[in-house]
Amino acid sequence: MPNDQEERRIKLSDAQAAVAILGHGDEHLRIIGENFSSRIVARGDEVAITGSRTEVELLTKLFNELSFLYRQGNQINAHDVRYSVRMVKEGREENLHQMFADTVLVTARGRHIKPKTLGQRLYLEAIRNSFITIGIGPAGTGKTYLAVAMAVFSLKNKEVERIILTRPAVEAGEKLGFLPGDLQEKVDPYLRPLYDAMYDILGVDTFQKYMAKNIIEVAPLAYMRGRTLDDSFIILDEAQNTTPEQMKMFLTRLGFGSKMVVTGDITQVDLPTGNSSGLKHAQAVLAGVRGIEAIFLNESDVVRHEIVGRIIKAYERYEASNPG
Numbered sequence: 001m002p003n004d005q006e007e008r009r010i011k012l013s014d015a016q017a018a019v020a021i022l023g024h025g026d027e028h029l030r031i032i033g034e035n036f037s038s039r040i041v042a043r044g045d046e047v048a049i050t051g052s053r054t055e056v057e058l059l060t061k062l063f064n065e066l067s068f069l070y071r072q073g074n075q076i077n078a079h080d081v082r083y084s085v086r087m088v089k090e091g092r093e094e095n096l097h098q099m100f101a102d103t104v105l106v107t108a109r110g111r112h113i114k115p116k117t118l119g120q121r122l123y124l125e126a127i128r129n130s131f132i133t134i135g136i137g138p139a140g141t142g143k144t145y146l147a148v149a150m151a152v153f154s155l156k157n158k159e160v161e162r163i164i165l166t167r168p169a170v171e172a173g174e175k176l177g178f179l180p181g182d183l184q185e186k187v188d189p190y191l192r193p194l195y196d197a198m199y200d201i202l203g204v205d206t207f208q209k210y211m212a213k214n215i216i217e218v219a220p221l222a223y224m225r226g227r228t229l230d231d232s233f234i235i236l237d238e239a240q241n242t243t244p245e246q247m248k249m250f251l252t253r254l255g256f257g258s259k260m261v262v263t264g265d266i267t268q269v270d271l272p273t274g275n276s277s278g279l280k281h282a283q284a285v286l287a288g289v290r291g292i293e294a295i296f297l298n299e300s301d302v303v304r305h306e307i308v309g310r311i312i313k314a315y316e317r318y319e320a321s322n323p324g
Helices: 013-023 024-035 054-073 079-087 094-100 120-131 144-154 180-202 204-212 245-251 278-285 306-321
Strands: 004-009 039-043 044-054 131-135 160-165 216-220 232-238 261-263 290-295
Touching: 004 024, 004 054, 013 024, 013 054, 024 039, 024 054, 024 079, 044 054, 054 079, 054 094, 079 094, 094 120, 120 131, 120 144, 120 290, 131 144, 131 278, 144 160, 144 180, 144 232, 144 261, 160 180, 160 290, 180 204, 180 216, 204 216, 245 278, 261 278
Parallel strands: 131 261, 131 290, 160 216, 160 232, 232 261
Antiparallel strands: 004 044, 039 044
8 A cells, every 4th residue: 555545444333323424325425435536435334444644534534523413313414414525625624513513402303403504503603692683695594494493492491481483575565454364364475484494393283382372473574563572582584575664663673681583685685676675774784783793694505405505606606797
């Protein structure tokens, strides 16, 4: 074997861990192999690596981190493997380790919710440390889901007494004066993503119980007017579709013992032509205000299917080269 070559064997904890880390049909092992020139062979619960000392060391760190993720009770997917490869190659395995160790909570189905990217971890830290957090980024970056998870965590730990979830119902004509029946019929489709996140995190029965007791409220933005919200975790989703007046109205609802998260994608404004986005406006107005933090997520934070990140990047390139 050449002097700069090394062979190392890594023992995974058991056969179940090997399947989780290497992937069904060795899917994850193939992803790893595509990113390194070393020879990687898996037999049972052991991985043999032959390659340069530098690569063998990197691969050892990679398998150690994936093993740690598995021991934390997580289901490892292709995104986790690709992101881990990138972080280890960039020498940021310490950041990766901290990210993997940051479990927000466990869902009703036993799934561990944790940041999947460094951007998501910064977002969670901002929510923990700020009165108001503004999360801006494209679809699939976990803005809403992680905010809902933090809200449930705060409720379960008695940091707040209730959760309020709201969105502007642009197409429904966000106006006061709807009768309750009319309101339900018109705005339910716009609130559905918030319901879906709650169903996944709490389970349908627990969510409905909290709704019946008014511990969780899901309502259109118009219903926030005139209220002061104490001891609450309040999430405004799709905030790019607020007007500056609506955004100011919402932000000034914050009461004592409360926390707010505002999420949106400033590239997806659905307001009528000529109306400016309250999210863009707030981003400029509130820059530097103490107690408010803005976190910007991008295509590298997309945790949906890998093709989604490529689509987002392709659209960004196209729009940059074809302004207007």
